Amino acid sequence: MKTTTIAILGNGNVGGALARGLARSYSHVQSVGHDQAAQLKAATQAEIIILAVPFPALDAVVKNLGSALDGKVVVDATNALTPDYQLAVGFTTSGAEELQQKLPRARVVKAFNTVFAQHLDTGKVGATTLTALVSSDDAAAKQIVITLAQDLGFEAVDAGPLKNARLLEPVGFLNIQLGYMLGLGTQIGFKLVRG
Numbered sequence: 001m002k003t004t005t006i007a008i009l010g011n012g013n014v015g016g017a018l019a020r021g022l023a024r025s026y027s028h029v030q031s032v033g034h035d036q037a038a039q040l041k042a043a044t045q046a047e048i049i050i051l052a053v054p055f056p057a058l059d060a061v062v063k064n065l066g067s068a069l070d071g072k073v074v075v076d077a078t079n080a081l082t083p084d085y086q087l088a089v090g091f092t093t094s095g096a097e098e099l100q101q102k103l104p105r106a107r108v109v110k111a112f113n114t115v116f117a118q119h120l121d122t123g124k125v126g127a128t129t130l131t132a133l134v135s136s137d138d139a140a141a142k143q144i145v146i147t148l149a150q151d152l153g154f155e156a157v158d159a160g161p162l163k164n165a166r167l168l169e170p171v172g173f174l175n176i177q178l179g180y181m182l183g184l185g186t187q188i189g190f191k192l193v194r195g
């Protein structure tokens, strides 16, 4: 078992699935719900913090955590959507870049937003391995999250700088459109095929 300490803020569909999947490889995984004191305690103790809260909640979460995220790997798994399910930002910025601006001393990594929660604990739909797309401006932090995604069971792909979250966030929205609005359901996922 790996001993890296991981705090997952949000223990709903995404937080619960990631906690379940990561607990197979990491001995110190904790997921916490809405409670501010519990989130601050978990984040303070952790080396990797995964944000698995609704996008509109990020400001409150960041404000509550303050400097506790300084120097830490912060994984943004949110889909940058408004409460009425439209893309909240795009073209010239992304939710992840805005998060990095709010947390200048954190090592923000965008990942897991393009995968339905149902597959986050295994990285698979049936027997098919899904692709986890990982972007960050911090190369070492990105490699840590690539390894974490591989430990979950994904094929992990370096999707470049954090700026590419502008691309990953619409892919997450496309996944939601296909699954929920266009009737394909949640037993779907994206896989990068190499020739």
Ligand SMILES: NC(=O)c1ccc[n+]([C@@H]2O[C@H](COP(=O)([O-])OP(=O)(O)OC[C@H]3O[C@@H](n4cnc5c(N)ncnc54)[C@H](OP(=O)(O)O)[C@@H]3O)[C@@H](O)[C@H]2O)c1
Residues within 6 Å of the ligand: 009, 010, 011, 012, 013, 014, 015, 032, 033, 034, 035, 051, 052, 053, 054, 055, 057, 060, 061, 077, 078, 079, 080, 081, 112, 113, 114, 115, 116, 117, 118
């Ligand atoms: N569902 C998916 O398939 C999927 C896939 C990829 C990415 N995402 C993204 O992942 C994030 C979480 O999605 P989810 O489906 O796991 O949502 P969820 O099941 O509703 O869980 C959200 C979690 O965030 C907590 N939370 C809500 N408001 C908060 C606040 N103001 N401060 C602190 N914590 C707060 C909730 O706590 P309480 O329950 O105590 O309120 C809950 O633990 C979203 O940004 C979503 O877009 C979802």
